[in-house]
Every structure is written in C-alpha cells, then in structure tokens.
Amino acid sequence: MDHWDEIRMFLAVAKGGTVRAAANALDVNHATIIRAIGRLEQKLGAKLFDKLATGYRLTDAGSDIVELAAQMAATSAQIEARIFGRDQNVSGPLRFTLPVSFATDLLMPTLAEFKTRYPDIALEVLSSISVVDLGKREADVALRVVIGNGTPPDNLYGMRLCAFHVAYYVSRTVAAAGSSAYSAWLLGPDEVAPADWVPGDDMRMAATPVRFTEMRSQFEAARAGMGIALLPCFLGDADQALVRVSGSPVKHIGDVWLLTHGDTRRTKRVRLLCDAVRELIRDNADRLAGHVHDR
DSSP, rough: OOHHHHHHHHHHHHHHHHHHHHHHTTOOOOHHHHHHHHHHHHHTSSOOEEEEETTEEEEEHHHHHHHHHHHHHHHHHHHHHHHHGGOOOOOOEEEEOOOOIIIIIIIIIHHHHHHHHHHTTEEEEEEEOOOGGGTTTTOEEEEEETTTOOOOOOTTEEEEEEEEEEEEEEEHHHHGGGGGGGGEEEEEETTTOOSSSOOOOTTTSSOEEOOOOSSHHHHHHTTTEEEEEEEEHHHHOOOOTTTTTTOOOOOEEEEEEEEEETHHHHTTHHHHHHHHHHHHHHTTTTTTTTTTOOO
C-alpha cells in the first residue's frame, strides 16, 4: 500500500470520526485502516488523531495537514480516473482464484452465467488453495477462507462475506449399519483425529486413519463408505449420500473473503466478477455457515 492510500484512509477517518465509518466508506477491513494511519503517523513523525471513547479526533498536527491531504487525494483521484477510463471495456483477461470445492460445487453456475453474459472477457479460473500474489497479477480476484480471526494482507482490498463452518460427515449406508461395520478417520496430510469428540457407541472406528493429499478425495471416500471426513458444511449438507455424524460438533474455522488488489479492483471486468461472486456467496451464507442441513 502506498502513501496515496494512506492519505485517503486518513481523510476517511477524519471525515467519519471512527475507524468503522472509514472502513465502511472505503470498503476495506478495520485493520487495514488502523495500519495505514499508523504508517502515516510514523512517516510524518506526528500523531494525527487522539483516540477517544466516541471515536477519533484530529490532533493539531492532523488538523494542519487535512486540507493539504484533501488536495492530494483530489489530484490522485483525477489521475486514477484518467487511467481508469482506459480500462472500462468489458473485455480482456481476468484471472480468478478460489478453492476447488467452491468452483465445482458452489460457483460454477454463476461463472457459466458470467461467461455467457460477457463473452469477450477471457476468464481464467485457478481452482486451488495455494497462495497467489495478487500484487504481481498472478490473479485479479481471489476468494479465500481466512482461518481463525485473521485478516488479509493490508496491500489487498478485502471484503468479509460470511462465516465458514465444517462438520463431520459419513455415508448414509455406514451410518445405518452402525457398529456392525468399521469406519476410519479420513484425514488430510496434517490433520489429526479429534481429541475433544469421538463417535458414540453406535460407530466403531478403525485404529488407523486413511490419509489424502486433498479434500476432494476425502469427500469422495466418505461418499464411498470408507469412513468419517471433516468437510465444509455447504459441501456435505448438499450431498444426498452423506449425513452428519450424530452428536458431532460444527466448527467455525474462519471467514470467506473476497480479495482484489488496489491497482485492478476498479476495472470494470473485476468489478463485474466481484459483484456476481459477492451476490452468490451472500445468498448461500446459511449453507456456508452450516445452518441448512435438514434433507
């Protein structure tokens, strides 16, 4: 993030009076605003705000520069608008990275509709959980699950869309068989069997787990009756071959974020894709949070 964005965020806090108001106005997360103000104060060697119970108040130093900052922001906006106007065609390359399961089991109809509506956009879908560098244009838009209470890097523009939950699933056939058949834990490379919860007496677990390099294979193994897998709720709940293991917990492991880079987020094709993805994810927020599972 460069000083132009820091100035813009300084002005947003000065105008809104709180970090929340600034974050909402600029469509970024709170941590991004706080870090930007901290960097600007460090660069200038002056405290720009007093933090009060009611919000942020400009110090004398902050008041001295707010008008100049507004002039700088206006000039920056004119430059951005001049360049931005050159890239508003609904055409050109557009790289979108997202987890495999989101692509195959949630977003594919939306992506198909997007491509039909905008045939001149050269859409490239990178289905992977691997980290890509949006700043180096390895992708233009990223849909990611940010684990725990983390936030995206502050050089990205991020929007939290909804909570993301996982639960334990087993095939209906295995669940119906109960203790007459063994089940195995179906784990990823670094996963361990849960220590705070075990299946009830109606299900016998094998002594050793079965491991897979990626989640999609765990999902298919659970469907095939091999054992119990920890799966995204939106994936497990939608499959008629699977049921949640009786008495098992539902876990909030993080939040779904839509990410773009400052240099590309305002191009029309990026905005169009973000709008489509944001609408779809918000429409499915209950599924992603594990609230819809009665089938």
